[in-house]
């Protein structure tokens with residue numbers, strides 16, 4: 304006899320919500336409730352020790368049951384399909400694309416019309432940047448949400464979003480949307496009601512009557528936007544208090560230590576899932592929990608809160624995947640995919656910020672020693688989870704280089720970060736990069752960098768594009784060859800340069816991240832099959848990377864990449880062992896010929912090594928040494944039948 308794990312009262316509590324459903328469907332929900340009950344209660348106990356965690360969990364289970372009853376039939380079918388293929392995000396034919404709806408295609412309908420373009424690139428995962436109704440005026444690219452249940456008017460409405468999600472799903476493309484959960488716009492109704500004096504909504508935020516607590520927190524808090532939004536608190540006359548604002552003054556941090564806030568976001572997650580959203584991107588997740596005396600990032604409660612939301616989703620909509628946007632140092636990164644008690648219980652995906660930073664670091668330093676150390680010492684990720692592998696995203700690049708990693712290879716972390724900023728801002732005499740300095744912090748001397756992949760790799764439309772395109776290809780090959788979901792940043796597939804007019808749009812003038820968020824250029828789109836153009840060459844490169852990747856089961860996210868330690872200092876070698884065979888990524892990050900011993904490939908079991916990217920057989924000289932051409936990017940696999 305199967306035993307009910309969830310208490311009888313919980314089963315009773317969800318009964319009314321399930322009442323109208325056929326018996327078989329009720330059974331499904333009840334089985335899920337039994338399977339996941341402990342995963343729901345335990346983190347609640349840890350996060351809210353003073354609350355009645357069973358009562359909180361029961362209330363969330365009732366929400367889950369209601370959303371389950373409302374879930375459209377085709378999404379129940381999707382749940383079943385995903386459960387039958389739980390590794391869908393890890394497969395080597397999974398390619399992502401990220402874009403602003405209006406910059407990519409005008410509006411939501413336009414996105415549907417551009418589907419064939421995405422299909423040429425092999426895209427199966429589409430992240431549309433924030434499109435829920437933002438505050439008027441500057442809204443941080445949509446990351447200041449005024450209403451989670453409606454769409455930005457110029458892009459369409461909720462029905463357009465539902466239709467797009469359906470159409471994408473029918474064509475094998477999963478829609479990814481942001482869940483902005485660290486803050487809301489100051490115009491969101493919760494903030495409006497807090498300002499109107501409703502205590503219930505004041506408690507949704509961190510509000511302090513004077514500077515005592517804010518000053519205590521500020522002592523250890525960094526500033527995210529020191530240039531245009533210094534400090535972490537904003538005085539609000541109507542509130543008659545200081546409100547926590549990590550990002551801009553009009554982005555109010557919500558108070559996750561209040562379980563009612565959690566309940567609100569659970570409803571939002573279920574709402575998005577029932578629209579057909581297949582992946583939620585947990586924006587700025589690292590910042591969710593505040594603790595005096597810390598930098599208020601990566602606190603353990605963040606992972607417990609993620610587990611709660613994840614578990615509720617498992618009750619209603621197990622197809623929904625979670626992606627953590629935690630742009631944090633390498634030591635804090637893997638936790639977002641689940642370590643220790645959170646293994647398999649938090650996000651399926653997380654941005655491999657460390658890989659991205661190391662790619663640019665290797666290219667500028669023409670040396671792989673630091674990358675070997677940093678990437679080689681990351682703990683393995685839990686089975687079932689995957690990295691988002693990317694070369695750049697819509698945000699700036701912060702040089703997340705761990706001082707310990709730098710010291711381990713005889714570098715000074717601070718000086719190396721300074722070097723990278725100088726290099727990518729193009730201020731060093733031999734730099735090829737065309738980046739922009741974002742948020743120079745006079746106290747820490749920290750300077751982050753904006754720029755498209757092409758601009759950072761030194762691809763130019765005029766003159767000799769060769770070296771720049773080689774670096775562009777190499778950077779993408781490292782990311783695409785890591786295993787995980789590679790994500791193309793809109794415009795990069797056409798090697799788009801920085802948008803020189805970025806500052807001309809109202810509200811954007813102070814934020815040069817808009818330089819690397821270009822509108823898709825129709826001329827470049829038209830040129831994409833013409834390989835005499837830079838756009839055409841870049842497009843062909845990304846198409847090739849995607850096709851070859853799809854053909855290599857070794858690139859399934861389930862295989863763990865291993866960085867070889869004792870290679871030439873200019874060559875990064877990444878080994879992936881998979882039952883279907885070994886894969887060795889060989890990447891020469893220098894502009895010179897570099898050696899790699901054939902013996903190493905033989906020892907890994909490659910008898911007739913072949914570079915799957917070029918189709919060339921890998922050969923060595925009489926001395927047994929393979930010579931990698933400048934900026935070579937080879938995906939070496941067994942070529943013998």
Ligand code: GLC
Pocket residue numbers: 443444446483550586587628697698
């Ligand atoms: C995330 C977004 C970034 C935004 C911030 C605040 O980091 O990627 O664009 O500014 O969150 O929402």
